[in-house]
Amino acid sequence: MMRTYKAAQVREPGKLNLVELPIREPGPGQVRLRVEACGVCHSDAATVEGQFPGLTLPRVPGHEVVGRIDAVGLDVSNWKIGQRVGVGFFGGQDGQCQPCQRGDFVNCAHPVVTGITADGGYAEVMIAEARALASIPDELTSAEAAPLLCAGITTFNALRNASLRAGDLVAIQGVGGLGHLGIQFARRMGFKTVALNRGKEKEKLAKDLGAHVYIDTSADDAAAVLQRMGGAAAILATAPKGDAIAALMGGLAVRGKLIVVAVPDDLMPINALPIVFGERSILGSLTGKAIDNQETLDFSVLQNVRPMIETVPLERAAEAYAKMMAGKARFRMVLTMTAGASSSPKGITRAEARS
Ligand SMILES: [Zn+2]
Numbered sequence: 248m249m250r251t252y253k254a255a256q257v258r259e260p261g262k263l264n265l266v267e268l269p270i271r272e273p274g275p276g277q278v279r280l281r282v283e284a285c286g287v288c289h290s291d292a293a294t295v296e297g298q299f300p301g302l303t304l305p306r307v308p309g310h311e312v313v314g315r316i317d318a319v320g321l322d323v324s325n326w327k328i329g330q331r332v333g334v335g336f337f338g339g340q341d342g343q344c345q346p347c348q349r350g351d352f353v354n355c356a357h358p359v360v361t362g363i364t365a366d367g368g369y370a371e372v373m374i375a376e377a378r379a380l381a382s383i384p385d386e387l388t389s390a391e392a393a394p395l396l397c398a399g400i401t402t403f404n405a406l407r408n409a410s411l412r413a414g415d416l417v418a419i420q421g422v423g424g425l426g427h428l429g430i431q432f433a434r435r436m437g438f439k440t441v442a443l444n445r446g447k448e449k450e451k452l453a454k455d456l457g458a459h460v461y462i463d464t465s466a467d468d469a470a471a472v473l474q475r476m477g478g479a480a481a482i483l484a485t486a487p488k489g490d491a492i493a494a495l496m497g498g499l500a501v502r503g504k505l506i507v508v509a510v511p512d513d514l515m516p517i518n519a520l521p522i523v524f525g526e527r528s529i530l531g532s533l534t535g536k537a538i539d540n541q542e543t544l545d546f547s548v549l550q551n552v553r554p555m556i557e558t559v560p561l562e563r564a565a566e567a568y569a570k571m572m573a574g575k576a577r578f579r580m581v582l583t584m585t586a587g588a589s590s591s592p593k594g595i596t597r598a599e600a601r602s
Pocket residue numbers: 288289290291310336397398
């Protein structure tokens with residue numbers, strides 16, 4: 248049996264090093280995964296660049312993790328060895344703080360954050376909290392399931408929790424890692440779907456993904472176009488540009504919602520007028536808990552939502568991260584640890600695993 252595993256680890260800010268780490272046993276409430284695939288997310292910069300408050304190095308980043316359970320710790324009764332599971336950004340709640348007492352685990356005061364407070368999935372092996380796991384449906388390969396666990400849940404949950412109604416006009420700002428999934432979810436949830444991006448380059452793709460309308464924000468005033476269409480019930484902001492997001496406020500219908508899931512470095516200069524007159528709002532949405540990841544995966548199978556991915560082996564993690572940071576991923580880089588990560592899963596089926 249292997250005693251060590253390969254991981255891409257951050258020892259000093261800005262550098263990913265390929266290292267060998269000792270294999271540990273999972274503690275109470277934990278499982279050990281043989282990682283098959285891990286998506287590369289922009290939030291991984293919090294770890295790689297050493298920006299996350301209180302982050303301690305060394306740390307293995309990665310929070311779009313799919314793997315097979317190969318050991319379970321004490322007190323884990325609902326997961327079995329051999330099951331294929333996933334874990335996202337939300338890695339577990341403390342169960343004790345005030346938000347947790349109210350069931351609002353995502354806003355836990357002391358959460359486990361995969362790849363930030365605990366080692367993540369840029370590795371062949373990872374320890375995960377059993378309470379943060381979702382079961383991967385057989386219809387999804389490990390590589391395509393991975394991005395659904397952060398980019399997917401982020402856009403899926405933001406849209407489904409916005410009190411929207413079928414047929415509502417919904418705009419997705421940014422056709423990138425998050426946006427290309429947001430467009431698919433919006434269309435398949437039954438909304439009139441508008442994609443916003445700079446330039447003409449992504450128009451065909453956005454329409455192929457399901458957008459009814461594409462607005463080139465470098466040529467047209469997106470807020471004005473949306474108003475001519477009747478105003479958006481919701482605009483999902485996925486591209487981290489504060490001034491561009493703020494400018495979209497004018498595209499909302501009365502009581503419309505600007506939902507922010509991107510975190511721009513610059514400020515968002517918001518005009519209060521449309522907030523007060525028309526009772527529009529601006530709100531944030533942060534990932535989701537384990538059941539939300541399960542429902543993101545299940546909806547993706549039900550309605551045929553898939554991420555567009557480029558896979559690279561774990562050994563090339565630094566290269567994949569650099570490509571993502573340069574905005575050149577089309578549209579999600581996924582690290583693979585096993586030859587089978589991109590092919591149809593075999594082994595324990597979901598029906599067996601759940602029985
Ligand atoms: Zn992420």
